Amino acid sequence: MTSLADCWAMDAQDPLAALRERFVLPDAMIYLDGNSLGALPKATEARVRDVIAAQWGKDLIKSWNQHDWIGLPRRVGAKIAALIGARPHEVVVADSTSLNVFKALHAALSLRPGRRVILSDEGNFPTDLYMAQGLAELLDDKHELIVVPPEGIADALNDDVAVLMLTEIDYRTGRKHDMKALTAAAHAAGALTIWDLAHSAGAFPVDLNGSDADFAVGCGYKYLNGGPGAPAFIFIAERWQQAASQPLFGWMGHDAPFAFDLDYRPRQGPGESIDRFLVGTPPILSLAALEAGLDQFAGVDMAEVRRKSIALGDLFIALVEQELAGHGLTLASPRDGNRRGSQVSFRHPEGYPIMQALIARGVVGDFRAPDILRFGFTPLYVRYQDVWEAVQRLRVVMVEQDWQRPEYRRRAAVT
Ligand SMILES: *Cc1c(COP(=O)(O)O)cnc(C)c1O
Numbered sequence: 001m002t003s004l005a006d007c008w009a010m011d012a013q014d015p016l017a018a019l020r021e022r023f024v025l026p027d028a029m030i031y032l033d034g035n036s037l038g039a040l041p042k043a044t045e046a047r048v049r050d051v052i053a054a055q056w057g058k059d060l061i062k063s064w065n066q067h068d069w070i071g072l073p074r075r076v077g078a079k080i081a082a083l084i085g086a087r088p089h090e091v092v093v094a095d096s097t098s099l100n101v102f103k104a105l106h107a108a109l110s111l112r113p114g115r116r117v118i119l120s121d122e123g124n125f126p127t128d129l130y131m132a133q134g135l136a137e138l139l140d141d142k143h144e145l146i147v148v149p150p151e152g153i154a155d156a157l158n159d160d161v162a163v164l165m166l167t168e169i170d171y172r173t174g175r176k177h178d179m180k181a182l183t184a185a186a187h188a189a190g191a192l193t194i195w196d197l198a199h200s201a202g203a204f205p206v207d208l209n210g211s212d213a214d215f216a217v218g219c220g221y222k223y224l225n226g227g228p229g230a231p232a233f234i235f236i237a238e239r240w241q242q243a244a245s246q247p248l249f250g251w252m253g254h255d256a257p258f259a260f261d262l263d264y265r266p267r268q269g270p271g272e273s274i275d276r277f278l279v280g281t282p283p284i285l286s287l288a289a290l291e292a293g294l295d296q297f298a299g300v301d302m303a304e305v306r307r308k309s310i311a312l313g314d315l316f317i318a319l320v321e322q323e324l325a326g327h328g329l330t331l332a333s334p335r336d337g338n339r340r341g342s343q344v345s346f347r348h349p350e351g352y353p354i355m356q357a358l359i360a361r362g363v364v365g366d367f368r369a370p371d372i373l374r375f376g377f378t379p380l381y382v383r384y385q386d387v388w389e390a391v392q393r394l395r396v397v398m399v400e401q402d403w404q405r406p407e408y409r410r411r412a413a414v415t
Pocket residue numbers: 096097098099124125127128167171196198199219232
């Protein structure tokens with residue numbers, strides 16, 4: 001049996017406990033959705049206000065040089081690189097994750113001419129698959145997207161596969177792929193890899209170069225705490241940077257944007273050509289907020305973040321099974337913490353109204369169709385005592401059957 005006193009003891013011994021102070025967290029709310037929208041760092045408001053008032057307001061267009069706005073996509077990219085096992089010049093911040101999937105996929109396909117197949121799995125996030133379908137249509141349906149169950153990937157790799165495109169963490173179940181092993185399997189078949197790190201970057205240590213990854217993309221607004229709609233990132237391994245091309249020829253990707261040439265020529269040069277993955281003018285206010293989010297990782301040991309993430313997830317599973325036996329909740333995530341991301345999901349046929357009732361009681365997780373209750377554990381600001389309290393409130397929802405109330409069945413636009 002695990003008690004509340006045990007949770008307090010775990011908090012008292014937590015080497016990351018002080019980081020919680022860096023975030024704005026509403027008193028009455030237990031926030032278990034940092035995997036969808038990271039919490040607001042206390043530093044962000046002042047940082048963005050400074051860019052607005054002192055830079056935009058005072059220096060106007062001079063700021064592009066004076067405050068190096070033009071260098072922000074690379075500067076912020078380098079901070080992300082440190083979290084994902086990349087070199088500083090291998091990552092740039094631009095656009096949305098969806099668009100970066102499109103650009104990376106085009107680059108990878110053009111490096112594997114003659115191969116037809118884009119291979120992915122059923123655990124991938126729909127937008128990644130949609131982008132692949134759209135690109136295949138644009139390329140006159142010469143390519144085919146094949147989607148297999150996660151355990152069928154190795155068998156589906158053959159000499160017709162151009163790209164293996166996977167999301168490392170299944171957004172529904174939290175199942176974690178073995179990036180290194182699957183990248184090696186793809187390479188053995190002659191294919192390239194694209195890893196979507198939406199639920200990885202900032203959640204645990206990622207080692208792209210140690211895994212020999214080719215391309216990667218990821219979100220700024222989840223574990224990186226960059227704010228709603230924060231720009232995304234794209235990683236291109238150094239060895240592909242001179243050869244890789246993407247189809248959205250924008251002036252920010254040009255070799256000399258301010259020469260205003262009539263013809264496109266992608267950015268050249270060692271350590272520079274990642275910039276060809278830029279398209280248009282960078283969103284400076286959003287980049288400033290994302291940079292403030294990334295600054296919260298300064299001095300943070302990601303191995304410690306991983307240890308705590310697994311411990312929080314293990315505690316949640318143990319407490320749900322201890323306190324809520326017989327209520328029809330079944331674990332949808334791997335029980336082994338090493339095979340999970342930083343979330344735990346349970347299935348229940350009434351998952352949607354149960355989550356709405358739980359949110360009404362101040363515990364914010366989310367619901368993913370058809371029956372998944374999803375709880376994200378962000379080690380920078382979630383405490384062990386929060387896990388205890390969340391499970392107690394979930395127990396009240398189940399025992400008192402709050403979720404039967406009709407208002408909890410009404411589907412909102414965003415779930
Ligand atoms: C959240 C998420 C996205 C979101 O893409 P946007 O373009 O930012 O909307 C993409 N892929 C995965 C795997 C995600 O989890």
